[in-house]
Each structure stands twice: as structure tokens, then as C-alpha cells.
Amino acid sequence: MNNTNENINQKVKLDDVANEAGVSKTTVSRVLNNRGYISEKTRKKVNEAVELLNYHPNEIARSLFINKTFIIGLIFPTTNNPFYGQLIFHLENICESLGYKVLLCNSEGREDKEKSYLEMLQRHQVDGIIAGSHNRGILEYDNPQLPLVGIDRYLSENTPVVSSDNYDGGKKATQLLIDKGCKKIIHINGSPSLETPANLRREAYEDVMKENQYYPQSYVIGENVIETIFNENPDVDGIFASDDLIASSVMKEAKRRNINIPADLKVIGYDGSEITRMLLPELSTIQQPVKEIANLAVRLLLKQIEGETESQIEWKLPVNLIESETT
Amino acid sequence: MNNTNENINQKVKLDDVANEAGVSKTTVSRVLNNRGYISEKTRKKVNEAVELLNYHPNEIARSLFINKTFIIGLIFPTTNNPFYGQLIFHLENICESLGYKVLLCNSEGREDKEKSYLEMLQRHQVDGIIAGSHNRGILEYDNPQLPLVGIDRYLSENTPVVSSDNYDGGKKATQLLIDKGCKKIIHINGSPSLETPANLRREAYEDVMKENQYYPQSYVIGENVIETIFNENPDVDGIFASDDLIASSVMKEAKRRNINIPADLKVIGYDGSEITRMLLPELSTIQQPVKEIANLAVRLLLKQIEGETESQIEWKLPVNLIESETT
């Protein structure tokens, strides 16, 4: 509104800045990227022109040339879940602090969506992908050279996976229920056909049960499973749910049936996200170190992007048992 | 691993496909974009070459030329919040279904972050921005020509704002507490200095209170505010919190003080996101039509992107009162 003729409608470009400052395109580029010799006077002139014209360098053009976008693709089931919401928050935060942006993909655990997202991310030339979705194998063969890191999901033979120490978490949860005197402990988990490190929670549960001469009994989450569990096992007195949302459903159903928690039934979940802790503080749970997971995942990805190789594939971070009122 | 020489290391490009298929660059481009005359035979040859070489068109190069990225920037405080998590999920979903991708920005309500994100999104040539962050004015002057839509936040004089019918929600919540016999009703809200449509919740509260000859009393959320409220108002028997997380804190504090809900104190929140409903089903609340809000916001943004103008600025979507056990 103040100046002459340039910013009528078209986007301001490098040339316009050069003209305004009375220098060449090259000089402007040098100022903006701090390369070569530049006098203070010219630097100032250029910066003033940038200000005046409200110039924003076209990162697309830049990306094309330098063959790098500084964009990371995130593929997760959904932000509408306290654990993933928190994880994605931290991932984005860390990326941002390191100069990377984040393209968000909600796969909803659907193989077709994940596939098309993957294709899309490649087309968009993302520098790398962090995925915490299902479906081993999809990412694998399609995708030989793009830097990849998995969170709680195996993606291929040699892509790093970051997860909480699921086995230890499962052990701690089961042991707690046993210590609290539960006799009939049932485990509820996601589909074990998804080969995820989270299956170790169940494995630990089974091992601990057997060690203590108990009979392990697992149900896979699904329609009406919780009702079924109560119907088939009226004597159940301990439930280890493989995530907090399932645990909360268990609590709801117990309440409906007038089963007193923790007197008659003890419940422990898994995840311990901030939101669950806030809305359901009475739930005992195994808390994952979300921020540390995010941190490590990003660091491992950037290492790959920078061409460094890392031989370690599996990374396990320690969990934290939170004992609250449901046990 | 199967083929000849092309895919040793370098990314496959249009030229490689053209060579492989024995046609020209132009022809490949025509096949991929369905332009001009192409025989079935050539189309097939090209597609086979694309398959064989595992070619992914470089969207960056394409974007540069067509001057459009099909990327939408999302600026919200954090995905680590049930309401925003759900909103962002839907926004991404709708964008995806319309061929747009989403760059995620967690502003954490910080003015400096929002500013630098805005700058970043412009550099990345996003086609538009949907923002639900604080700070009226920031987006305004910096940003005259980029298509913008606000969710529950005024961004400038003439950027569309989509929100739930906050006034009606505030009215319904307050009226419910009155109907249930509450005599001393307190409202807790976010900082009113942020000029957001959410302030209408408070306005409605005050209006309804006055209409009923009650004295309206609002507190701004902050450190220890909830304790203060109970300390200063031992006779409080109704609380209308301007979001569900605050309501849950109120419930927690009431429990600590052995105040029985709903017998001695009735509580109602605002938002009614899926996660809160799941983890805290007993909380009465005003539910926002999250998916519809997302839908409308995206539609309004795309209209702007396509150059259509829309005179309506404020869009209010109906809320839904959920009466549960806390009232």
C-alpha cells in the first residue's frame, strides 16, 4: 500500500527485491544465505528491500534445486487418540526446533490409506518418514531408499524401531496385579497379527503368569469383547488392558455391573498419556516416555538423512509404573 | 535389483521413464496428466515403464511450475488435547479426500511460534491456512493475500470464522444448572483478552444469570484457580467450565474435598470430544459438532483458494447438550 508498483497482486520474487535494492539477483541470494563477501551497506539495503516488499523466498524453488525439502512425513493412525496426539505433538515440536516441518497423515490403520500416503510423501520429496502404523511389509518393498523410522511398529528388517520397553511394562503390570492378590487375571490386547513390539506386553503377561502358576488368558479387543469377558469369567479379579482406552471401557462396564474397583476387580492400563492421566487419574497404568520416544525417533531419522548409519535396530526406552486407585 | 542401469542410486526421473518406454518426455507427461491424444499402446508402454522403474513424479518440480502445492497449513495450539486432536484429525481427513495435504503446526498458543510458522507456511507456498490459535492481528497485517479460515478465532476483519454456537452453548449450560436447582453458579473461562468467539460462552452465562436474578461470577483459569474458587465460595453448587479439561479438574478437586457430585455440586463442561466422552462419560457437557466444523472450514478455505468470494464471515454450528451424571 505504501510503495510503487511491484506488489499489486503478483507474489514478490527475488528479482523484485534485487531491483528495489538496486543490486543483482546474485547479491540478494548471497545476503539471504550468508555466502561470499557482502558489505554491511549492501546487506542493509537488501534487508530493507526485503522488509519493504514483504518478501518471502519461495522454498519450493529452493527445495527443487538443493534437492531437499526439510519436510518429514508422519504416518500414524489418528491424532484423535491421547497417546498419538501427545506423540505427534512432541514429534512436531522436535522437528520444528531442528528446522524441519511435518506433513501429517492419519492412516486410520488402513492399509490402502497408508499406501497412498506413502506414495504421496515420496512424490512430495519428504526427507524422511516416521511411522507408527500397522502393516509390516508395505513400507518395506515399495520404499528402499527413503529414510524411515518406526515407532512401536516393525517396518522392515533394517528400519530402526523405537518403542517403550514393552516386555518390562507387561511384566510390571502383571506382577502388580499378582502382588495385589489377584487370582484370575485376564489380558486384553490388540490384534497380535500386527507384528508390533507391543505384542511383547502380552508375551510378558503370559510369562509372568506361568512363572506364578497361573493360567494366562488373553482376549483380542473388538465388538463386545469386554462384555464377553465378564460373562465368561464371572470370577475375574484382575484385568491388564494393553492401552488406557480399553482400560477405561473395562472400568465403565464394571461400573455398569456394580463391580467394585479395586475391591473386587483390579485394572491396569498402558500408555499413561497426559490426557488420560488428567481425565482418569484413578487408573493405574504403565506410562510410556512419550517425549523421549519422539526425541529418539527424530534423532535416528536425522542421522539417516545425513547419511550416517546406525547398526542398532531396536531401541527400548524404560517405562514407569503408575500405581493409582484401580489396583 | 531386477533391471539394468537406471536405478542404481539416483532418483528416477521423467527422462528415465521416457527412455525406458522409448517415447519422449512430453509423451510421458501427457500420459501421466491425461492431456492430448495418447494411444492405448503408448499409454500402456509408459505405465509399464513407470511400474518397472518405480517412478514417483517430483511434486516439487510440478508445484513450482503450476504455482500450487495442494498443501494446507494447520496452526493450532496442540494435538495433545482431545478437542484439537479430534478437530485436526477431521481436518486432515477432509483435506486428504479432496487431494490436499496438511502441514501441521503446534503453536502452543505462543505468539512468536505462530509468527514464525506463518512465515514458514508462506515460504512453503501453502495454498491456504486454517488456524485456531490465539492472537488476533498477527495473521492480519502480515498476510493480506493468503487464503485463511479461522476456527473459533477471529483472525482479521474479513477472514471467515467457523465456530460452534458458543452463545447458545453457554445459555444451555447455564440454564441447565439453574433448572437443576443450583443457586450459586460460577463460570470458569480462558483469558477474555483473547478475542475469541468462545467469549460468547461467558456472555451467555452472564445474561442468563442476570435474567434469573442471579449474580454472575467468572474466574479466569490459571494456577490454583480451582482451589481458590472453592475456598472463596464454600457455598458454590454449580460450575460451568468453558472446557472439559477444566471441568475434570473441578471434579478432581471436589473429590479431594469430599464434595459430592452431583448432590452438592453440579458441573458442566464444554467441547464433548470423543476422548473426553470415552474417558469421562459421567461429565455433562456441551458438545461441539467437530466434524461439521472441520468440514465447513475446509470448504470455505477451498472456495477462497478457487477465487470465489463469500460474504458471510461468521459461521455458527449448532451444539448439543449432553446431560450426564454430573448434573
Add this chain to the structure above:
DNA sequence: CTTTTTATGTCAACCGGTTAACAGAAGAAA
């Protein structure tokens, strides 16, 4: 056997930056 339609090719400009190469001018040091 023409004429028209359909199919394909070559060529070059373009999108908006970066960068290397080379040249020349001003200022400081010898």
C-alpha cells in the same frame, strides 16, 4: 487418392530460486 483426425516427436521457454565462473571496481597494504 485426397482430406481429416489422431498420435507422437522435438524444441524451447518457464516456474523461482542457487551457484560456479569470470570480470571489474574500490579500498587497504606494501
Add this chain to the structure above:
DNA sequence: TTTCTTCTGTTAACCGGTTGACATAAAAAG
């Protein structure tokens, strides 16, 4: 005054696609 730094400019190639102009060949229609 001469030489060496430091500063700035011009030019052109390049990143990987898209697109319009123009030419030509084959197939279909008249």
C-alpha cells in the same frame, strides 16, 4: 604506484517437471 583483499555484478547452467508451438506420420473418413 602497485599489489592484494574485499565487494559486487553479469551470465548462464541447473533442479525436474509442464506446456505451447510446430512438424510429421499413421489411421480413418470422404
